[in-house]
Amino acid sequence: MAATAGAPRGAFILFEGVDRSGKSTQAAKLVEALNAQGTRAELWRFPDRKGTVTGKAIDEYLSATAAAVSSSGTGGTEGGKSGAGLSDQAIHMMFSANRWEKSRALLEALQQGVTLVVDRYAYSGVAYTAAKRVPGCGVAWCKAPDTGLPAPDVTLWMALPPGAAAARGGFGGERYEEAGFQEQVRGVFAEVRDSSFVDVDASGSVEEVHQRASC
Numbered sequence: 001m002a003a004t005a006g007a008p009r010g011a012f013i014l015f016e017g018v019d020r021s022g023k024s025t026q027a028a029k030l031v032e033a034l035n036a037q038g039t040r041a042e043l044w045r046f047p048d049r050k051g052t053v054t055g056k057a058i059d060e061y062l063s064a065t066a067a068a069v070s071s072s073g074t075g076g077t078e079g080g081k082s083g084a085g086l087s088d089q090a091i092h093m094m095f096s097a098n099r100w101e102k103s104r105a106l107l108e109a110l111q112q113g114v115t116l117v118v119d120r121y122a123y124s125g126v127a128y129t130a131a132k133r134v135p136g137c138g139v140a141w142c143k144a145p146d147t148g149l150p151a152p153d154v155t156l157w158m159a160l161p162p163g164a165a166a167a168r169g170g171f172g173g174e175r176y177e178e179a180g181f182q183e184q185v186r187g188v189f190a191e192v193r194d195s196s197f198v199d200v201d202a203s204g205s206v207e208e209v210h211q212r213a214s215c
């Protein structure tokens with residue numbers, strides 16, 4: 001697509017939150033509403049599991065069952081799926097590289113005037129790894145590989161009381177989808193939030209949250 005001369009830069013709107021906080025639903029609804037009002041907007045998500053070099057390994061890593069993970073050790077090749085047994089450090093780099101793989105296209109879209117509504121980004125990157133409490137992999141270590149990525153204009157934080165997300169319809173069985181771990185993730189998000197963060201009360205109906213997220 002040719003760049004429109006003089007088109008205003010699109011906005012980079014990020015949704016962040018723990019699993020089951022409603023990010024994906026709300027991000028999709030916001031894109032729909034923006035397009036309906038004539039704003040060119042696209043839904044992007046991270047990790048981007050398709051169309052990236054790192055996406056397949058990340059998908060294998062997230063899909064691996066707890067049993068398969070504990071028997072594979074670190075760097076194993078469980079079931080031929082080399083992503084499943086990646087070490088915490090290696091998968092951290094994969095998630096970051098996944099964002100870097102898309103960073104040029106992301107900037108180009110913004111420059112062409114497209115507003116990007118993004119479902120997760122580097123704050124998730126820091127929160128999910130730091131929440132593992134692996135020695136040597138604190139917040140500063142976790143932030144390092146994402147340094148220099150395009151920054152969001154606003155981060156809509158899907159705010160829910162502790163336990164509320166887990167109580168919503170259950171987790172899907174992917175790695176990380178466990179209530180205790182999610183509380184640790186929430187704690188790191190609270191520690192790393194910055195001036196881009198705006199809290200959205202994520203409780204109530206999809207329509208109620210949509211009204212809050214779009215004003």
Ligand code: DGP
Nearest residue numbers: 019046047095096120124125128129176
């Ligand atoms: P989602 O498709 O949004 O549910 O994300 C998949 C899972 O991966 C979810 O539990 C959050 C986690 N996740 C997302 N981004 C990152 C990241 O950069 N690093 C790590 N370690 N986990 C992430």
Ligand code: NA
Nearest residue numbers: 019020174177
């Ligand atoms: Na998930």
Ligand code: NA
Nearest residue numbers: 020023024119
């Ligand atoms: Na989601």
